[in-house]
Amino acid sequence: MEAVYSLAFMPDAPIIEKVKTMKLNLADKIGWFNSKNSLAHITICEFTLNESTWEQMEKKVSATIATFTPFNVELIGFDHYPNGAFYITPDIESKKVLKEIMKSITTSVPVKNQHKSSDPHLSIARKLNPEQLKKAMQMFTSIHESFICDAIYLRRFNPEIKQFDVIKSYPFLSQFPSTGIQTSMF
Template sequence: MEKKYSVVIHPSKEIIDSIKTMKEDLASKIGWFNSKNSVAHITICEFKIDESQIGKFKQKLFKITDTFTPFNVHLNHFGAYDSGAFFIGPDEDSKANLKPIMKKTQNSMQLSNLTKSSDPHISIGRKLSPESIKIANDLFTTIDMHFLCDTIILRELDPIKKQFFVLETFPFGSNPQPELIQGSLF
């Protein structure tokens, strides 16, 4: 049976709890919204495959995360996309560290139906009206959070709850593989 999966980065439990409170505060002002009940995360990619193939993708994730070295992420601003997403963004140094992790993970999956994220962020709400985004901007003005990025999470969508749940965690192994360089023999 085909199932939907996502590959994400989770911040620390403290940040997840803080963002859950922020989402509840926003809901008290605007009512229910998309992503209200979603656990805080930075999306790397989403895909659908037959559940019988998931073992192969777990192996790919283990292999790629073994090459990553943990690093600190600093979340320091709020923003919004034209799509109506209101989010927390990382500083430029964190973004520069997150983007290669995201790209290498996406490339390792080797799937044609991969939905990729290219701009690292943690969504507070999605598909918000311009009025709701203004309320969110007025409610949340400053943020200064740090976490150690040292794992990637594979999640599976529960079709009944319409929420992802953690399937497996892949720790960073700090074993960078040498880049293959095409050279000349003579």
């Protein structure tokens, strides 16, 4: 059976709760909006696959993720895209590391129907009209939060609730990449 999957970075529980509260406060002011009920995350990619196909790729993806080393992500401000997305932005150094990992992961997930994110951000709302966006920008003007990024999460779209469910995490283990070359001389 085919399913829609997503790989994402997720902040720690206190930031997830803070973002949830922000979304609820925004909804009180502007009404319902896209991504209102989505848990805080930074999307790496989304793709559609048969479950057995993912199981075949999972070993390679897991091995790639195991080579990453945990790092600190600084969330430093709010911004928006022309399409009405309002989001929290990481600082320059965090973005640089996130982008490097995102590129490595999307290369490890060789699927044709993959939607890749190119700019790391933590969405608050999507598809806001200009008036809603103006209210969001007035409500939220500063933020400074940080979290240790130490895993990537596999999420599967749940059509009943129209949100992604976290189904697995892949920890960063700081392992050396396997090259397939024998490293022992004895």
